[in-house]
Amino acid sequence: xxxxxxxxxxxxxxxxxxxxxxxxxxxxxxxxxxxxxxxxxxxxxxxxxxxxxxxxxxxxxxxxxxxxxxxxxxxxxxxxxxxxxxxxxxxxxxxxxxxxxxxxxxxxxxxxxxxxxxxxxxxxxxxxxxxxxxxxxxxxxxxxxxxxxxxxxxxxxxxxxxxxxxxxxxxxxxxxxxxxxxxxxxxxxxxxxxxxxxxxxxxxxxxxxxxxxxxxxxxxxxxxxxxxxxxxxxxxxxxxxxxxx
Numbered sequence: 001x002x003x004x005x006x007x008x009x010x011x012x013x014x015x016x017x018x019x020x021x022x023x024x025x026x027x028x029x030x031x032x033x034x035x036x037x038x039x040x041x042x043x044x045x046x047x048x049x050x051x052x053x054x055x056x057x058x059x060x061x062x063x064x065x066x067x068x069x070x071x072x073x074x075x076x077x078x079x080x081x082x083x084x085x086x087x088x089x090x091x092x093x094x095x096x097x098x099x100x101x102x103x104x105x106x107x108x109x110x111x112x113x114x115x116x117x118x119x120x121x122x123x124x125x126x127x128x129x130x131x132x133x134x135x136x137x138x139x140x141x142x143x144x145x146x147x148x149x150x151x152x153x154x155x156x157x158x159x160x161x162x163x164x165x166x167x168x169x170x171x172x173x174x175x176x177x178x179x180x181x182x183x184x185x186x187x188x189x190x191x192x193x194x195x196x197x198x199x200x201x202x203x204x205x206x207x208x209x210x211x212x213x214x215x216x217x218x219x220x221x222x223x224x225x226x227x228x229x230x231x232x233x234x235x236x237x238x239x240x241x242x243x244x245x
Contacts, residue, residue, distance in 0.1 A: 016047035021075025088173035099188025100219025136242035180230035
């Protein structure tokens with residue numbers, strides 16, 4: 001009986017390594033503003049709930065150091081792929097804020113401890129809330145369960161495949177974020193180029209500095225017109241990834 005109980009605890013611990021690694025980085029759960037104890041409690045609860053479904057999925061028994069490292073690497077890779085959505089969105093929204101004159105306006109980030117631009121804070125807030133509102137977090141947990149069909153418990157971590165998946169996700173997320181922020185980037189280039197030309201033609205008046213409030217006002221109007229649809233498409237793609245992987 002003690003041997004059976006020890007094996008069950010070891011198998012559940014391996015599940016905890018994969019689930020905990022994923023929830024450490026995934027959007028929503030992996031936020032620095034989420035208390036560490038809460039994240040730990042969620043990881044334990046999900047692991048206990050998931051363990052009966054995956055313990056019979058094959059794989060090597062036992063919880064050796066190589067198996068623990070492999071499970072952690074798989075979980076961290078899954079979580080990092082989801083985290084790339086927020087990283088790409090925050091990066092390009094920061095660039096969009098710079099292009100419309102909001103570069104010096106900083107506010108607290110919802111997902112991290114540092115301060116970011118208002119557009120980046122708004123975008124990450126919408127994406128984080130949408131993860132839970134669309135039940136994408138449940139789909140993510142289901143994806144972790146289904147990952148055992150591809151990488152059984154205790155199987156060696158395929159670093160080449162993980163790197164290929166990360167590079168493909170980088171391309172996918174940054175192109176998606178570029179589609180959201182492209183109106184701001186194009187507008188910023190055209191507006192600042194026009195202000196520079198006018199300032200060059202009439203150097204007596206510092207039109208480039210005078211135009212800064214006008215450029216900002218136009219950028220905010222553009223945000224009101226385009227940001228809702230862009231973020232909706234971004235959230236839809238995030239939910240699709242959580243469902244299909």
